[in-house]
Amino acid sequence: MTVARLTGITYYPVKGCAGTELSEAELTSTGLRHDRTYAIADEKGDLRWQWGDPGLALITPESAEGELTLRAPGREPVRADSADVHDWLTDVLGAPSTLVRSPDGNSGRLHLVSRASLDALNHRIAERGGTALPMNRFRPNLVVDGWDAPHTEDGAARLTIAGTELAFTEDTIRCAITMVDQRTGRRSGPEPLRTLADYRRADGGGVAFGAYFEVRRAGRVAVGDEVVVGSRTSPAAASRSA
Template sequence: MAVARVVELSSYPLKGCAGTSAPEALLTPAGLAHDRSFMVVSEDGVYRTQRRDPRLALIRSAVSADGGRLTLQAPDFDSLHLDVDTSGARRTVDLFGAPYQGIDQGDAAADWLSDVLRVRSRLVRVPPEHDRVTDGMTPGTSGYADSCALHVISRSTLDLLNRKLTERGAPPLPMNRFRPNIVIDGWDEPHTEDRARRIRLGDTELGYAKLAIRCAVTMVDQASAAKAGPEPLRTLAGYRRATQGGVAFGTKYAVLRTGKLSVGDEVTVTAWGDSEL
């Protein structure tokens, strides 16, 4: 097997919105620094997702290194720069029916997001005392991610899907359709990430949690925010049906050892297992 390396690192400071790629990132117990640390919610506190609000894909966010400043950008809108509030009043927010706490980031953020999304919205941040425990084979923590701290996909996994899409007469898809945190190249066998139980990336280490079960967000074009279904779910259903239901593509991991991650870091699997598919 060829030497595997990290070839892409992407964080999503604002859950459900566009990703930010970087040549290096700090890996914290909750994933890449600031990943899914903010969330757009309805006025009632229910999380917004591209499944219902695909225009989230148009919003780009950036957080300063110290976490104190947040910048929001979207086509045809002026950028918004915010001082991040980490000490304000907590409010209950709903993520997949589970109650968590969030710190509201004020009316300026709410008005800007409401204009972009065309529906009344608020912005909340994970409070410092957030102590979520995630599930899977290796438990961990995360901010407002759907589940585990990190989502990993290999290039060979996407290459296989794109070959199958081409065979059906459908166009190939870019990696950002699947919104991974870490992309690995050098694993010749597609879905190697399904079988890797412990992975060392540079000075950091990850533990396998579970397969990533895909939803309708994969049918949203991340550049235009247009719903472009039925692919890739139709093709994935032909060869990636999971025993627990749905289709699996990519893998979720928990953080075992924190540190700095860089594009180009060598990836070493130190423990293997059988695919749960």
């Protein structure tokens, strides 16, 4: 039997902006440390999101020694605590923008997607003549490879990774952000929502892809760690429209 392993760890210091890939990370009771600590607000104080501002995908936050720096193509980097950061964001996004503390942070959740789920989706997209999508379209915190069945994450009530334990909370209901090309910062629909609508409709509406977990036992994880399904939810949840 294939051993499932953690093959990706990504956190998003600024909500809606590009993620930072890690080789190892600390999982705390509130999720990945520093995940979605900041957000970007418009002139009304509403938080910007990628479908409305796809250029957010081109802003890359980098954290080092407790300092957060923002980078974007063709711009000089700026520190998050600089007096110039708001003008910098306004220039990059082309509209008044302010860096703020995210009101909800990461909500104590980890977003997990398996490679098997993405492979199954891309197979369906290819059958209708479309192009395969990269994992970053779904902006997961954790990526697992090695599960034979797609959407195993849906039915995993408990997961253990190294010394940590995660508990399933809910399916991830996908929105229009999945149609933003994370490389170019441009809208690029209709996939994946068009194809997901064929076979991943959620009972409460929308389409589901990936799952949210909460940290029940904190600790450190690293790329390459084995991922073990400790217990499962109902068979219906595990096999729903997969």
